[in-house]
Amino acid sequence: MAGRNGIDKLTYGLLVVYCIFAAVKVFLRAFYVPYIVVSILQYAFLGYIIYRIMSKNLQKRYRENAAFERFLTAWKPYFEHLKLRVQFIKTHRFRTCKHCGEFLRLKKVRGTRNIRCPRCGNDLKFHIIF
Numbered sequence: 001m002a003g004r005n006g007i008d009k010l011t012y013g014l015l016v017v018y019c020i021f022a023a024v025k026v027f028l029r030a031f032y033v034p035y036i037v038v039s040i041l042q043y044a045f046l047g048y049i050i051y052r053i054m055s056k057n058l059q060k061r062y063r064e065n066a067a068f069e070r071f072l073t074a075w076k077p078y079f080e081h082l083k084l085r086v087q088f089i090k091t092h093r094f095r096t097c098k099h100c101g102e103f104l105r106l107k108k109v110r111g112t113r114n115i116r117c118p119r120c121g122n123d124l125k126f127h128i129i130f
């Protein structure tokens with residue numbers, strides 16, 4: 001492995017996509033053509049993963065990994081909000097302030113509620129259905 005790229009963050013990201021394809025394939029077993037298409041995509045990803053790990057063009061692989069890390073940094077708040085939504089799914093609902101963009105956690109009480117944003121102080125009206 002001397003002089004090879006090895007495993008980096010993009011490799012792990014591609015492995016997650018590979019696993020998603022594997023999970024999708026479980027539901028597509030009854031459908032012949034979509035199953036084949038997803039299988040081809042899955043093995044193409046696996047081939048790309050192996051190609052990246054074994055590659056000797058370190059500069060190009062480094063640039064690809066840096067672009068992937070920039071993507072992760074840009075989307076990090078959305079992933080964190082998604083994690084909070086799943087964590088508090090039974091007790092709270094989340095809304096965004098339309099004036100300042102603050103992410104608000106509200107108790108799960110059905111109906112219309114008037115809230116004052118703690119960041120900008122504007123009054124907001126939210127409707128929680130379920």
Ligand SMILES: [Zn+2]
Binds near residue numbers: 099102118120
């Ligand atoms: Zn606000």
